[in-house]
Amino acid sequence: MSELKVGDKAPSFSMQSQEGRTYTLGDYKGKWVVLYFYPKDDTPGCTKEACSFRDHYSKYQKLGIQVFGVSIDNTDSHDAFASKFHLNFPLLADTDKKVSLAYGAFGNGKYSDRYTFVIKPDQTIGHIFKKVNVEAHADEVLAAIEKLNH
Numbered sequence: 207m208s209e210l211k212v213g214d215k216a217p218s219f220s221m222q223s224q225e226g227r228t229y230t231l232g233d234y235k236g237k238w239v240v241l242y243f244y245p246k247d248d249t250p251g252c253t254k255e256a257c258s259f260r261d262h263y264s265k266y267q268k269l270g271i272q273v274f275g276v277s278i279d280n281t282d283s284h285d286a287f288a289s290k291f292h293l294n295f296p297l298l299a300d301t302d303k304k305v306s307l308a309y310g311a312f313g314n315g316k317y318s319d320r321y322t323f324v325i326k327p328d329q330t331i332g333h334i335f336k337k338v339n340v341e342a343h344a345d346e347v348l349a350a351i352e353k354l355n356h
Contacts, residue, residue, distance in 0.1 A: 209310050212334060216241075216325045217308035221276070221298035224284035229274065229296055231329065238271040238332075239325040240347055243306060245317035247279045247287035247297075255320070255340040256293055262344035263294050271351060274298050276305060277318050324350055 210217075216239075220230040231239065242259070244252045259266075259273050266273050275297040279287075284297035298305075306312035311321040320340075324333040324347060333350040335343070 210323070210331055210334065212331050214331050216323065216329050216331055217305070219298075219305045219308070221300055221305060222281055223296035223298055224281055224288045225296070226281065227296070229298060231325070234272055234325075235329055236327045238269070238327060238351055240266070240271060240273045240322065240351075241276060241309070241325060242274070242320075242322040242343075242347075243276045243309065243311035243318040244320055246277060247283045248290065251320070251340045252277075253287075253291060255338065255343055256287070256297075257291055258341055258344040259295060260291065260293050262348065265348060266295075266344075269348075269351070276300050276311075278303055278306060278312075322347060324354065326354065 218231045222228050246252055273295045278300050280301050281299045284299055288297055300306050303312050306318045311319045313319050320338045322335040323331055326332040332354045
């Protein structure tokens, strides 16, 4: 499978969140979606990144942008992580690695890579982050969407 590029159609997904709800990309047609892949629940870098999105989530909501965190951890692990850090957005469980593989975010064979995909309302890839500053990432993603929106 070739690497995803800006302008490509975003691979569809259907995954369960820490609350047991199933989220599907097709349900968000016409809306911006941020799909951020991270290696592991409750580890230092992943916690900083998740808390950055948590702290900026109201800005995302005001702009109608849906944020999803994705890792290969299961829903129980996601639930414990979300509860511990009061995360206010869905963490999706990609336990079979299908979505991580479809997005090219599973390259090391053990955990998902720390990649973020901005999916435009037409469900094409608008921006790809492969180098992530975990503390400033939520701001970087908002800035990228703002730029794409003008």
